Amino acid sequence: MHIYVFGSLCRGEISDGSDVDILAVVADYDPRLNPEEFSIYSYARLSELWREGNPFAWHLHLEARLIYASDSVDFLRSLGPPAGYSSCLRDCEKFLGVFTDARDAIAAGTKSVTFELSTIFLAIRNIATCFSLGVTAMPVFARHAAQRLGANSLDIPPGRYAILERARILSTRGKGETISVDEVALVLDSLDTIMEWMNRLVQQARHYERIQKSNGCAASDS
């Protein structure tokens, strides 16, 4: 077994709401490991993510710190860098879809409003991370990645972003004050802005992929 710390603690981003992200890499099912406390991956699955150039593989490669090894090997280091991240456009489109599903559920009068707001926060964070990894030279894995994209940052009032983040913590950790009807209304007022921002990221990812492909074709032609 190998155990790593990754996430906000490794970035020195410690706040009242931050938790400790721990990765456990195992050969087989281990009943001692609670999936709510550990991100549990098999060696085979992680190797697969490395071969795919998956964003989580890049996240671990750039951030994870070994804290326990049952042998003398740092397993993640032994994998070397993951394959190049090539699915930025597909992933950005996926998280745009996750956002629109949540927005549509709210519009249809769902009774699970907090879950849908939490899903919107997840979509915002993940599209920002994928965009930063695929299009910019500065991958951002932070919880507030959407606000750290420079000119491409999401521009909504911080209070509304904080409501979405609170919904995420309620949904995953069951902690925090419930979201009031007035707060929901405030966030709904920003959904068009969020949608436009996501569409801009998708367009840029598409443009970037087109350039990459034409460069690849030019290189293979020469």
Added chain:
Amino acid sequence: MSEFKNRMAAQRAILSVVNSRPRREELFGLSNKAIARWATSNGVSQDSRLHQLIESASSTLFFLANKSQEQISEDYRLASNEIASLAEEIDREID
């Protein structure tokens, strides 16, 4: 649909059934901690059939999150059937 979106849809389906009946506090998600908070807020016993069914749905979805691509298609088909029947059981149990 991607594996990720499938899992979100399955979670949405379970929450939709649970939250269809008004209670003091909605179920915010299918993490163990969110389920524990919902049970405490609404006076639902951890030993109740309803609580057990929701936990089963949660376990099924977490189980899917750690599968390789080779395994995922067949496992997802089986798990989707399980989620659908759990949603029906929860719907019957919740009244």
